[in-house]
Amino acid sequence: MKSIVCEQPFEFKMIQSEKPVPNSGEALIRVRRIGICGTDIHAYGGNQPFFSYPRILGHELSGYIESIPENESGLNVGDQVSIIPYMECGECLACRSGKTNCCTDMKVLGVHAEGGMSEWITVPYNHLVRTEGLTLDQSAMIEPLSIGAHAVRRAAIHKGEFALVIGAGPIG
Template structure:
């Protein structure tokens, strides 16, 4: 079968991969039909993904149809449209025992730690295959990136009436904004690109948009927050400088959630951190609870997947388009590969 492998930094190649073996009793063979291109894929391609080794078949934002399944699988049928939960957890470590499967001690993420779904067929544990329940293939493929934003919001404890600052208007930041709005928060979008900020107002219904490059950005932020700094700050940039500066943008007694991942150390000024009694959280991946929330939000029309996907390419020309999608002038929000 056809596949695409990232051989080394900045090298993608079409390859012939072996057909999957017959599924085990609790496994499903999924015919891949949609592959979302994620920041993780871009960072891996550029050599900036900290959990990545080469060569690797990319792809973890996946939707397809059930082709065959094992004898013990229930709740699925051949031909079902499905979404894949790409976080393969052990089920026995301390995190898994506490329901925190998203940060399993021995977590293996498809397309990162193990080969992913940038191929025609993939064998997946049935526990990680979700019926789309009437969603389109596009919608099913977008459950994973949107679930990352939903998880960050749930983890933050954000409540109605809070002011949420979301730094970074990429696909993950947009998901954070959308689910923060659903919680009843006032949402401030921050980025350095005006066209992205306009998109945040349009798609995520952000209440305010702030260009971080403005000389008086912090004063403007306080004005947007009613004279105070935001109670919850999410940084979804994956940029070390932004993540460090975010410590100074949360209110006294507030919370900072680092959603983006960067391959470096971070530093903060401890007296300022203690003075504000900030809560610092990392947010990694998502859980089945988050997927269920997002599936319902998409099915109800509260999340517009058609507006979220801005670029497309067929599988056969994906490599040729990949470098183009990396260029800022392409204005990619979310690119999807179709099979």
Template sequence: MHYIVCEKPGQFALKEKSVPVRKENEALLKIKSVGICGTDLHAYTGNQAFFTYPRILGHELCAEVLEIGANSKNIKVGDKVGVMPYLSCGSCIACTNDKSNCCSSIHVLGVHTDGGMQEQIVVPSNILLPVGNLTDDEIAIIEPLAIAAHALRRAQLRRGETIAVMGCGPIGIGILKQAQIMGAKVIAMDINEGRLQYVKNTIGCDYAINASQDPLAKIQAITNGNLCTAVFDATGAKFPLENGPEYMAHGGRFVLVGLSNGDLTYNHPKIHAKEATIMCSRNATMEDFEQVINIMGQFPTASFITHKVPYTEMITNFDRWLDPEYGTIKAVVHFNNK
């Protein structure tokens, strides 16, 4: 069978290997499609924490079950499934406190261990997701939307709040749309005018602000000087990660969803004066995945997925998806298995 491996930063290779063999409590899956994530883009450019090479990327997966044993979810051969791509130990302090998303020895498919950019893969049966009548495209984007759902749950978002989301990539868009569904007033921030127009016109954001054009003054005007009760970083870039508290109201929360590969610095008097809650949000739990499956019908999947290619053309297209001028929001790679 075919698979695509990132040999080292900037280098993919299409190779062949034997079909994997399923063990007890595992399932053999036929990969139908794989969403391309910011994690994949950063891994390709050599700027991804927790990453080693060579690695088969891919953790946003739509698959069909080829082989499976008895399981608690009653998933059967032939079913389409999503995959929660986080392999947790089940016994560490995080896992025993219902935080398997930050297990002390977590292995994420496509990051710490090989992922789904291959025609077939074996995974534990307990990370499979029944998906009902969702389409292949909807299934392929469950995972990034679950990350967004987890960030909102971490923030304990309340109806009527005014929030700011820095970064209108896939995760940021997921936060914006789901916060809107939850009844929040949403302010989107980015420096890409095309993405700002998308979140304003298609997602329906209340406000879309160019982050390079005095965003603090604009947020002050929108909020009558109160600022935002919750601010989310979905960029993973040092400058917004360090400046997010500037847009946060006194008593507010700043949620770091994006991951920077380095140190961050905050002015203690400024964050102390606001009694700021600064929290990280990592991955997602099964609860978050199930929440996304339930609201997927309200998400604009067709416009969110901007590029689709067969796996045989992934390598030649990947560099384009890194170029902001190419207009990629979400790219999906399809495996046309017989």
């Protein structure tokens, strides 16, 4: 399997490694699209906090399920999916309260754990979203668009109110 590794700031390297084998509760995904995020650019530039090198970048991902165990979500081999890149621990108070976005031991693909700039990646199948009807490009944009949607929901803006959106990227 080919992967692109950010060895150190301003240095990418193509590596060859074994195709990953899913653990229990995981699916094997053939990565077909990767969005380049500000997070990736900052990591490449050496100014990404909480980051260590070398690292396979990439957390805005879409692809196809290559293997998956039987699951309650009805996901199957061949399904087109987007990947939720935030890997919560499932055990801390925030996770037990259903607020996995506040996990005290959060691992983000491409930042704290190896990301998707590879031919294949394994992820928990409960971190997959079936994206039938969307293009692969659109599927890779689900993660950044969900950040914006979450911000709008938290702002609780009502009809007639105004908001200032700062930023020209996909989230803004």
